[in-house]
Amino acid sequence: MTQTDLLAGLAIEIVSIFALIIMLTDALVERSTRLCETLSIVGLLGGLAASAYAHLTMPGQTAFNGMIVVGGMSTLYDAIFCGAGIMTVLLAREYLTRVGGMFDEFYTLLMMSIAGMMLMGHSADSMPMFVGLEVMSICFYVMAGLMRNKLSSNEAALKYFLLGAFASGFLLYGIALVYGSVGSTAYSAIAAKALSTQFPTLFWVGIGMMIIGLGFKVAAFPFHQWAPDVYHGAPTVVTGFMSTAGKAAAFSGFVGFIAPTMASGVPGLEKAKVILALLAVGSMLVGNITALAQTNVKRMLAYSSVAHAGYLMIGLAAGNAAGWTGITYYLVAYLFMQIGAFAVVGILERENGGNLTVDDYRGLARRRPGLALVMSLFMFSLTGIPPFAGFFGKYYLFNAAIQADLTWLAIVGVVSSVISVWFYLGLVVIMYFREPLGEMEGGEASISSRTALALSIIGTLLIGLIPQAIINIAAR
Amino acid sequence: MIEQYIPVIAMIVTGILFGVVSVKAHEILGPQRPNKSKETPYESGMEPVASAHERFSVKFYLVAMLFILFDIEIVFMYPWAASFRELGGFALWAMLLFVVTLFVGYIYIVKKKALKWD
Numbered sequence A: 001m002t003q004t005d006l007l008a009g010l011a012i013e014i015v016s017i018f019a020l021i022i023m024l025t026d027a028l029v030e031r032s033t034r035l036c037e038t039l040s041i042v043g044l045l046g047g048l049a050a051s052a053y054a055h056l057t058m059p060g061q062t063a064f065n066g067m068i069v070v071g072g073m074s075t076l077y078d079a080i081f082c083g084a085g086i087m088t089v090l091l092a093r094e095y096l097t098r099v100g101g102m103f104d105e106f107y108t109l110l111m112m113s114i115a116g117m118m119l120m121g122h123s124a125d126s127m128p129m130f131v132g133l134e135v136m137s138i139c140f141y142v143m144a145g146l147m148r149n150k151l152s153s154n155e156a157a158l159k160y161f162l163l164g165a166f167a168s169g170f171l172l173y174g175i176a177l178v179y180g181s182v183g184s185t186a187y188s189a190i191a192a193k194a195l196s197t198q199f200p201t202l203f204w205v206g207i208g209m210m211i212i213g214l215g216f217k218v219a220a221f222p223f224h225q226w227a228p229d230v231y232h233g234a235p236t237v238v239t240g241f242m243s244t245a246g247k248a249a250a251f252s253g254f255v256g257f258i259a260p261t262m263a264s265g266v267p268g269l270e271k272a273k274v275i276l277a278l279l280a281v282g283s284m285l286v287g288n289i290t291a292l293a294q295t296n297v298k299r300m301l302a303y304s305s306v307a308h309a310g311y312l313m314i315g316l317a318a319g320n321a322a323g324w325t326g327i328t329y330y331l332v333a334y335l336f337m338q339i340g341a342f343a344v345v346g347i348l349e350r351e352n353g354g355n356l357t358v359d360d361y362r363g364l365a366r367r368r369p370g371l372a373l374v375m376s377l378f379m380f381s382l383t384g385i386p387p388f389a390g391f392f393g394k395y396y397l398f399n400a401a402i403q404a405d406l407t408w409l410a411i412v413g414v415v416s417s418v419i420s421v422w423f424y425l426g427l428v429v430i431m432y433f434r435e436p437l438g439e440m441e442g443g444e445a446s447i448s449s450r451t452a453l454a455l456s457i458i459g460t461l462l463i464g465l466i467p468q469a470i471i472n473i474a475a476r
Numbered sequence B: 001m002i003e004q005y006i007p008v009i010a011m012i013v014t015g016i017l018f019g020v021v022s023v024k025a026h027e028i029l030g031p032q033r034p035n036k037s038k039e040t041p042y043e044s045g046m047e048p049v050a051s052a053h054e055r056f057s058v059k060f061y062l063v064a065m066l067f068i069l070f071d072i073e074i075v076f077m078y079p080w081a082a083s084f085r086e087l088g089g090f091a092l093w094a095m096l097l098f099v100v101t102l103f104v105g106y107i108y109i110v111k112k113k114a115l116k117w118d
Helices: A003-008 A010-028 A033-058 A075-097 A106-122 A125-146 A152-181 A187-194 A201-219 A226-233 A235-266 A270-290 A296-318 A321-349 A369-383 A389-403 A407-433 A447-465 A468-476 B001-028 B058-082 B084-111
Strands: none
Touching: A003 A010, A010 B084, A033 A075, A033 A106, A075 A106, A075 A201, A075 A235, A075 A389, A075 A447, A106 A125, A106 A201, A106 A235, A125 A152, A125 A235, A125 B001, A152 A201, A152 A226, A187 A235, A187 A270, A187 A389, A201 A270, A226 A296, A226 A447, A226 A468, A235 A270, A235 A296, A270 A296, A270 A369, A270 A407, A296 A321, A296 A407, A321 A369, A321 A389, A321 A468, A369 A389, A369 A407, A369 A447, A369 A468, A369 B001, A389 A407, A389 A447, A389 A468, A447 A468, B058 B084
């Protein structure tokens, strides 16, 4: 381990050290919520700064014996994870106080999960990827059950834990089989040696198991059954964080291990692409069609997040450079619009899951015009209407599919986007053109929540207007 | 390729046969004269007092979990201590980092009163 290694991994190190500091603060200082909040934001900003520094000074370098890679897409992943973390921290205190959640370990768990995600985003080897995934997942299991007194929260945590452990097993077994067939866990070596391996069947069974494991983590069809229950039962701020940063982390791992293999021209690649394309089609259609039938806004967003995993998998199935940048761009866009949408849901939510049904949003525009406007903006962006970020995300992904001769996949993508118009814009219609049912006591949004909302709005608009900036960072 | 696995297959088959044959042979060959005390789980043991399906205090699980944590610390410590000289300075710093991290966790559990029994 040299100084260069330490500098390359500085972003991960800063976030991990802050996670430990926050844990100590929580234990040693009385009523430390505000202090922990500040420390989290400082730590995440520090992580961002370190990541930007590494991006500028050592782009494309590897460190720790080729275990992690610096710069390029990994910088954007860091920005996604830290950005999601900052917005979640800003939203958390107000929400958790209101719905009676537990604070004690929230900030520590959040920081630790971000450290795990960053390790995934930086990994150039299956081992750090798996370690990062586990660090992230274990924190998520606990965060899903943060509301200890609520049955649905407990159910979410237990369900997520049992199924998640199962998926991790698949992933690890896949890694082991791939290692068995090519004799290496490093992504570049896997791709290089796959051409000459004596055990091609073993190799593809391993890759298939890795796809199952990661497919579970991104909530892609047919491994998505856990998502609605977990997203519904978990505290809304945690759901927002899990469904954006968690998904982004799993996709960063996915792209990391599959991109070199896709570029290597191993025989059997075409079949793998077809399987990924089928997973994408299933996720998009099942997610969007099931979301049509939901009466609970949180469940609706959960199913639609399955569909978004499907759009992202188009990029994987395309398997070309346009696909990888498309995925990264979409993840950034998705971060802002999805966290923003969940922020609005969280601000309106009452104790015991009140104000969560679609009917509760009737006439929202009259009582909370600001919130209704913001929510509509996120809904438009999630649908994929220009000039918002969601449109360009889909544009890049569908474009990648067409470049890879998968035009039919792009068409399915467009069709399922059209299906999603029904429930996204349906919510907008309900907010603006329906009479309210009864009274709705309003929860005031605090300054920090407003800041988080403002960040999401700026993000959704800005990266929609200057999409090229994101692409340039990813390509570096 | 397959020939190499014959011992393994033989082992598996023997294992299954041994289990099935010994249980079934006892059933077929031995005389069966059941009575009430023979049917109890522990024929010559203590009288059962109550059902074992009770709810245990969460403290037991907490202690068990913390035990695993520090058990793992020892698992790492032993090989490191055994080959300390060969591994050199880098391993010392890595171990210090590991121990410090666990120590932070220790302070945390003490302060959160996880080790207090009542």
